[in-house]
Amino acid sequence: MSPTLLAFPKSTDKKPVQIDLTYQHPDPEVQEEYEDSSSESEPNFKKSETRLEKRNNTSNRNSSIGLSGSNTQSKWALGGLACTMPSHGAVGLKTQLGFLGQGTLSSVHINKDGWIYGQRLIFHTNNIPNQSLFRKVSFVRADTQPITLRVNQDQVIGQGSMRITYKAVVKIVEGNGEVTLVDYVAKKRFHDLTPSIEKHATDALMYEASALLLDSFKKVLSRCRALHKAYRKKLQLLEVIRHAVVVTGDVDIPSKVYFIEAALKGKYVKYSSNTDFNVDEEEEGIDPIICRLMNTFTHWSYHESAGQQLICDLQGVGPIITDPQIIDVDQ
Structure with missing residues (x-):
């Protein structure tokens, strides 16, 4: 199948933007996910929790930069709790943050109780041009990779003013037919x-x-010789949650668009919002050391940017951050 380039117009009249999507044909191993599972031999199901915990314990640090190997994309959901992020590249941190913070633009019948064959969007955020800080880009490119998931819309985990969150499961099919289910x-x-x-x-x-x-914050703070061992140890645990945008149906006119995240187990806490930064360290579920590191992260982001940016809305379970926001005086 030849690559297809698609444009999604931005909803605002002032700054038209588009996301270009290119279809990438899956590897043979990944393609097996689409084959009928009702064959003569039933697949072997493994419990995802044990494998996921093992991956977290042995390679949590490496999960921030992705996986390697021929089966990389099919194993994306097994990469642990930490999200992937762009490489630092040749441009400065300020240029990269300016590019990423600009914002973006703007079928099939799905059985909500069954498996959904969707496309995970992989945004091109490496090799950002040096002039991106000074001019608005007209588009953000993205590739697609197949993903199989099940969204249980009868099981609501939470709801905010803009989004509702459902329990979900991502399915990975190995080359030998073995199936692993991962909670999302x-x-x-x-x-x-x-x-x-x-x-x-x-x-x-x-x-x-x-x-x-x-x-960048972790690298700077880890070089501080006066940092206590307890803080140094928990500093390395801070990560942004593994996440992805998943489109189902035709990418031209999607039937559903989900923002998926690795499922977190434990007490959900807020270390800060975008208005309240006075958090009680004695609150249930809050680790005082992690709370102080989160506050330091916010303070550092403000001074590192000379008062231009501030990271806030730091929340999640333990050291894993979800739904962060960056306030920028120019955006």
């Missing part, structure tokens, strides 16, 4: 009249920018 959550915007990639893509780029900023 799927977020859907319920105010959109039609499924839209635009706002979910903007969220994904915000996550990537936050991960890039966090990585």
Whole structure:
């Protein structure tokens, strides 16, 4: 199948933007996910929790930069809790954050109880041109990779002012037919009249920018010789949650668009919002050391950018951050 280039117009009249999607034919191993599973031999199902915990314990650090090997894309969901992020590249951190923080633009019948064959969007955020800080880009490119998931819309995990969150499962089929199920959550915007990639893509780029900023913060703080061992140890645990934008149906006119995240187990806490930064360290579920590191991260982002940017809305389970936001005086 030849590559297809698609454009999604931005909803605002002032700054038209588009996301270009290119279809990438899956590898033979990945293609097996699409074959009928009702064969003579039933696949072997493994419990994802044990494998996921093992991956987290042995390669949590490496999960921030992705996996390697021929089966990379099919194993993306097994990469642990930490999100992927752009490489630092040749341009400065300020240029990368400026590019990622600009925002983006803007069928099949699906059985909600069955498996969905969707496309995971992989945004081109490496090799950002040096002039991106000074001019608005007209598009963000993305590739697609197949993903199989099941969204349980009868099991609502949470709901905010803009999105509702459902329990979800991602299925990985190995080359030998072995199936692994990994727990995720799927977020859907319920105010959109039609499924839209635009706002979910903007969220994904915000996550990537936050991960890039966090990585720089960890490198700077880890060089501090006076940093206590307990803080140094927990500093390395700070990560932005693994996430992706998933489109189902035709990418031209998607039937559903989800923002999926690795499922977190434990007490969900807020370390800061975009207005309240006075968090009680004695609150249930809050680790005082992690809370202080989160506050330091926010403070550092403000001074590192000379008062131009500030990361906030730091929340999640333990050291894993979800839904971060970066306030920018120019955006």
